[in-house]
Amino acid sequence: MKKTVPTAAIALAISVALAACGSSGGSSTAADSSGADASPIKIALIPPSTGALAQYGADGVKGWEIAAEEVNAAGGVAGHPVELIKKTTDGQSSTTLQAAREAVTRDGARFIGGVMSSTEAAALNAQLAALGALAFNATAKTIDLVGKQCVANSFHIVQTDLMDINALAATLTTMPGTRWAIQAVDYSTGHTAAEAFTKAAEAAGKEIVLQQFAPLNTTDFGSYITKLQDSGADALFAVEYGADGVAFVKQAAQFGLSTQFKTVLGFNMVSEPLFSVLGDGITGYYNNVGYDVSADNELNKKFVAAYTAKYGEAPYYVPADNYLAAMTLFAGIEKAGSIDPEDVRDALNDLTFDSLVGEVTMRGADHQLLRPSYLGQVVQADGGLAFKILDSAPASETTPTPSPDCKL
Amino acid sequence: MNAAQVLNGIALGSLLMVLSSGLAMIYGLRGVTNFAHGALYMVGAYIGYSVARHLDFWLALVLVPLALAAIGVLLEFVFFRPLQNRSHMEVGLVTFGLALIAERVVVLIWGEKTLSLDPPAGFSGTTSLLGVDYPTYRLGIIAIAIVMAAALIVWLRHTRTGLYIRAASQDIETAGIMGVDVNRISLIVVGLGAALAGLAGALAAPYISVDPSMGDKFLITVLIVVVVGGVGSVGGAMAAGMGLGVIQTVVTVWSPSVSVVVPYAALVVVLLWRPRGLAGRRTA
Numbered sequence: 001m002k003k004t005v006p007t008a009a010i011a012l013a014i015s016v017a018l019a020a021c022g023s024s025g026g027s028s029t030a031a032d033s034s035g036a037d038a039s040p041i042k043i044a045l046i047p048p049s050t051g052a053l054a055q056y057g058a059d060g061v062k063g064w065e066i067a068a069e070e071v072n073a074a075g076g077v078a079g080h081p082v083e084l085i086k087k088t089t090d091g092q093s094s095t096t097l098q099a100a101r102e103a104v105t106r107d108g109a110r111f112i113g114g115v116m117s118s119t120e121a122a123a124l125n126a127q128l129a130a131l132g133a134l135a136f137n138a139t140a141k142t143i144d145l146v147g148k149q150c151v152a153n154s155f156h157i158v159q160t161d162l163m164d165i166n167a168l169a170a171t172l173t174t175m176p177g178t179r180w181a182i183q184a185v186d187y188s189t190g191h192t193a194a195e196a197f198t199k200a201a202e203a204a205g206k207e208i209v210l211q212q213f214a215p216l217n218t219t220d221f222g223s224y225i226t227k228l229q230d231s232g233a234d235a236l237f238a239v240e241y242g243a244d245g246v247a248f249v250k251q252a253a254q255f256g257l258s259t260q261f262k263t264v265l266g267f268n269m270v271s272e273p274l275f276s277v278l279g280d281g282i283t284g285y286y287n288n289v290g291y292d293v294s295a296d297n298e299l300n301k302k303f304v305a306a307y308t309a310k311y312g313e314a315p316y317y318v319p320a321d322n323y324l325a326a327m328t329l330f331a332g333i334e335k336a337g338s339i340d341p342e343d344v345r346d347a348l349n350d351l352t353f354d355s356l357v358g359e360v361t362m363r364g365a366d367h368q369l370l371r372p373s374y375l376g377q378v379v380q381a382d383g384g385l386a387f388k389i390l391d392s393a394p395a396s397e398t399t400p401t402p403s404p405d406c407k408l
Numbered sequence: 409m410n411a412a413q414v415l416n417g418i419a420l421g422s423l424l425m426v427l428s429s430g431l432a433m434i435y436g437l438r439g440v441t442n443f444a445h446g447a448l449y450m451v452g453a454y455i456g457y458s459v460a461r462h463l464d465f466w467l468a469l470v471l472v473p474l475a476l477a478a479i480g481v482l483l484e485f486v487f488f489r490p491l492q493n494r495s496h497m498e499v500g501l502v503t504f505g506l507a508l509i510a511e512r513v514v515v516l517i518w519g520e521k522t523l524s525l526d527p528p529a530g531f532s533g534t535t536s537l538l539g540v541d542y543p544t545y546r547l548g549i550i551a552i553a554i555v556m557a558a559a560l561i562v563w564l565r566h567t568r569t570g571l572y573i574r575a576a577s578q579d580i581e582t583a584g585i586m587g588v589d590v591n592r593i594s595l596i597v598v599g600l601g602a603a604l605a606g607l608a609g610a611l612a613a614p615y616i617s618v619d620p621s622m623g624d625k626f627l628i629t630v631l632i633v634v635v636v637g638g639v640g641s642v643g644g645a646m647a648a649g650m651g652l653g654v655i656q657t658v659v660t661v662w663s664p665s666v667s668v669v670v671p672y673a674a675l676v677v678v679l680l681w682r683p684r685g686l687a688g689r690r691t692a
Contacts, residue, residue, distance in 0.1 A: 050511075050620070050621055051621050054520045054620070054621075055520050055521050055522065058520060186664065186665060212664065213664055213665070214664055215664060215665065215667075215668050217621075217625055218664075219616040219617070219622065219625055219626075220416070220419075220420050220615075220616060220657075222416035222419060222420070222546070222657070223413055223416045223417075223657045223660045223661050224660070224664075226410070226412040226413050226416060226661075227661065229412070230410065242522060243522040243617045243619040243621075243622075244617075246522045246524050246617040247524075247616050247617040250524050250526075250614075250617065251543075251615075251616075253532075254527065254532065254533075254534075254543040254545055254546070255534065255541075255542075255543055256533065256534050256541065256543075273521065274522075277521070277522060277523060277524045277617075278524070279524070279526070
């Protein structure tokens with residue numbers, strides 16, 4: 001009996017505390033809805049905070065923050081202020097899903113952004129209908145997300161692998177080297193990219209002499225590099241991200257690998273935040289570029305100025321694409337005149353709007369945003385390394401027709 | 409399979425050898441699984457990065473082990489000694505918490521960005537050895553690891569302090585009764601173990617990329633190395649570290665996706681075959 005008294009007391013205290021939370025939350029909602037409907041647009045951001053992709057996760061959030069500050073300063077979207085609910089994950093799908101469920105059921109989020117990898121995005125897609133939320137994917141690039149894994153509640157803002165590869169494919173014939181090796185990360189994006197590149201290379205009359213995949217979080221690339229040396233390849237297509245990419249590039253330099261290759265073509269491997277870490281050794285590397293920071297339009301200039309002022313460095317594709325994700329959501333809310341996920345979803349279908357990458361259209365058939373892609377080369381510029389945009393390809397050239405596997 | 413792949417295996421094995429010897433010493437003496445060992449290695453890499461960037465890489469190889477030895481001494485005085493009569497599981501959990509704290513502190517000081525360090529002058533290119541051009545820096549790691557391993561074994565086998573360490577690792581209470589100053593021995597072992605983790609981190613900075621999760625990536629492998637080597641056996645851990653490095657690299661050449669499970673498979677096989685690990689209860 002003595003034991004049960006404190007237990008009961010604690011249970012009582014907890015239930016009182018919970019009831020207090022519940023009632024205060026309830027009253028504020030009631031107050032909001034009694035006036036003009038100014039209930040907040042709650043957006044959950046679920047980036048990885050540890051592991052190889054942590055930095056990209058943090059930078060993606062910055063894109064959403066700039067977007068939220070901008071619209072909140074202007075009185076919100078259709079009169080609704082934007083509220084960002086920041087969660088974190090270790091990059092495992094189970095953790096990400098748990099954070100998403102918590103954000104939706106406990107915090108009242110109706111929109112989800114910042115989810116990083118293709119594996120997480122696919123797992124989240126499967127749950128979106130049950131959660132009654134919309135997801136805006138600005139980093140996961142596998143084509144399956146607008147193919148067999150597509151769902152009505154998910155919108156694909158970033159270019160798919162195939163769009164990027166198609167943008168590269170046109171210029172592949174002009175790149176020196178005929179015997180290509182592929183070094184890719186062993187998860188869905190790496191495999192999709194390798195497969196698409198192989199097709200493009202063979203169409204351009206090139207030969208693939210070696211294809212190898214390293215598990216994510218590989219620290220020692222020595223044995224992979226030795227195999228690349230033994231392969232007799234004279235050009236390299238590399239898909240390694242974050243810490244893995246840094247380790248691979250630095251170790252390749254120690255092995256003197258670059259002397260072997262006439263062309264090194266990276267796929268989302270070399271990006272602005274890694275320039276200083278990777279060093280001058282990457283000068284001359286080619287890489288697909290999803291976002292042109294020097295694009296000459298007012299919306300882009302405004303975003304670059306706001307981002308640079310707040311974070312002290314220019315944006316690159318991860319914050320820019322997340323910002324574009326926010327712009328897409330806001331455009332949908334404006335058109336729908338509602339923050340109900342179903343209304344926003346319907347409004348977004350085939351919606352065309354002006355953005356920092358020019359005029360874009362959310363294709364209704366598979367929810368892929370139609371936008372241009374670029375090919376860049378790393379060059380020495382005044383302030384260190386920079387991308388020189390060599391070529392740009394419009395969405396009409398890069399984007400495949402909607403997959404028959406995608407039924408919305 | 410060529411000579412370069414064998415050298416790749418030996419280079420990875422060298423790093424595992426330095427890292428696991430410190431963990432094995434602490435485990436042998438205190439009986440505590442030091443889950444913070446990966447964090448000590450990571451902190452070593454970050455301090456090494458900063459010292460090498462602002463001062464000199466070779467100086468980092470001296471300063472980092474000293475700094476980490478100081479952290480080790482702190483660990484001994486604040487955690488291991490006051491908690492020595494608590495269950496080993498509890499102390500293990502404390503070290504696990506310390507590892508998490510260390511990771512956040514590193515992120516606060518150095519940021520989440522992956523960092524990289526170029527090898528010191530004269531070590532950035534390749535050297536021709538056994539008919540292949542192999543990175544000079546990796547050969548340097550192999551040389552330093554072998555010298556360190558030999559020095560550690562000689563010290564453990566042929567000095568009075570080494571004798572005390574071996575005695576205390578066999579049975580800490582009996583060693584205490586026989587007049588060995590167990591607290592002093594423990595201080596030396598934990599300090600040295602932390603210093604070795606720091607040395608491994610400083611060596612790893614130009615070898616692999618420096619990021620806050622680098623310790624986690626190695627911790628499980630190193631724990632397995634220590635168990636496979638024979639818990640508490642420094643010599644066994646060194647042999648197991650080198651062996652695992654070579655086997656893992658060879659399997660990576662054959663099938664990268666299978667190589668991920670090599671440490672776990674090795675653990676199962678060795679424990680079934682020799683439940684006390686390769687070296688049994690021998691310390692050195």
